[in-house]
Amino acid sequence: MGKAIGREGPRPAAFSLALPWPPSANHYYRHVGPRVLISRDGRRYREAVAEAARRSGAPMFTRPVEVSIDLHPPDNRRRDVDNCLKCTLDSLTGAGVYEDDSLIHKLTVTKCAPMPPLGMAAIRISDYDGTMAAGQDGAHTDGEAVLRGAAGSSRAVLHGGRQGRCDKATEGAGCT
Numbered sequence: 001m002g003k004a005i006g007r008e009g010p011r012p013a014a015f016s017l018a019l020p021w022p023p024s025a026n027h028y029y030r031h032v033g034p035r036v037l038i039s040r041d042g043r044r045y046r047e048a049v050a051e052a053a054r055r056s057g058a059p060m061f062t063r064p065v066e067v068s069i070d071l072h073p074p075d076n077r078r079r080d081v082d083n084c085l086k087c088t089l090d091s092l093t094g095a096g097v098y099e100d101d102s103l104i105h106k107l108t109v110t111k112c113a114p115m116p117p118l119g120m121a122a123i124r125i126s127d128y129d130g131t132m133a134a135g136q137d138g139a140h141t142d143g144e145a146v147l148r149g150a151a152g153s154s155r156a157v158l159h160g161g162r163q164g165r166c167d168k169a170t171e172g173a174g175c176t
Contacts, residue, residue: 014124014126015058015126016125017052017056017058017122017123017125018052018120018121018122018123019048019049019052019091019120019121019123020045020118020119020120021071021073021084021121022087022088022091023039023042023045024079024083024087025082025084025085025086027039027042028042029042045091046090046091046094046095050094050096053095053096053097054095058095058097060096060097060098060099061099061127062098062099063103063127063128064103064104064127064128065098065103065125065126065127066105066108067092067123067124068108068109068110068124069084069085069107069109069110069121069122069124070121070122071109071110071111071112071119071121072112072120072121073114073119074114074116074117074118075114075116075117075119081109081111084109084121085107088123089104092123092125105128105130106128
């Protein structure tokens with residue numbers, strides 16, 4: 001793994017990584033008696049992410065980050081994007097890309113066109129600076145997660161535990 005990037009260290013450029021399509025949260029865990037374990041598919045995915053991070057020379061982020069995930073499903077079946085997040089984010093932690101997924105201060109997930117036959121998840125990670133360019137994400141501020149729809153015209157925004165809705169009509173004026 002690359003050099004740790006801490007508060008006193010250099011600021012890395014945005015880091016990108018192409019990962020295989022993650023197993024859904026429905027297949028990530030297995031119940032064995034009273035215990036909850038990571039499934040065989042989940043363990044294989046974690047190993048694949050660790051190998052991809054090693055090959056790419058991923059730095060270890062030790063300060064707040066923003067993570068952008070472009071999900072390209074393997075086919076056109078209906079899928080919930082949130083079912084892919086737990087496995088992906090925990091696997092990146094396990095691979096040492098960031099110290100802990102509690103360092104994620106901004107998370108953007110976009111469901112993209114399918115990429116048959118296997119699908120993929122394109123990941124971009126960069127330092128979180130707490131600011132946004134005007135017009136980039138409307139009136140969103142520090143500590144909010146933005147989940148964009150496939151068309152990009154409407155997206156759910158999490159405001160410190162309260163969910164609002166932004167669209168092109170309300171984006172400049174804030175969220176409802």
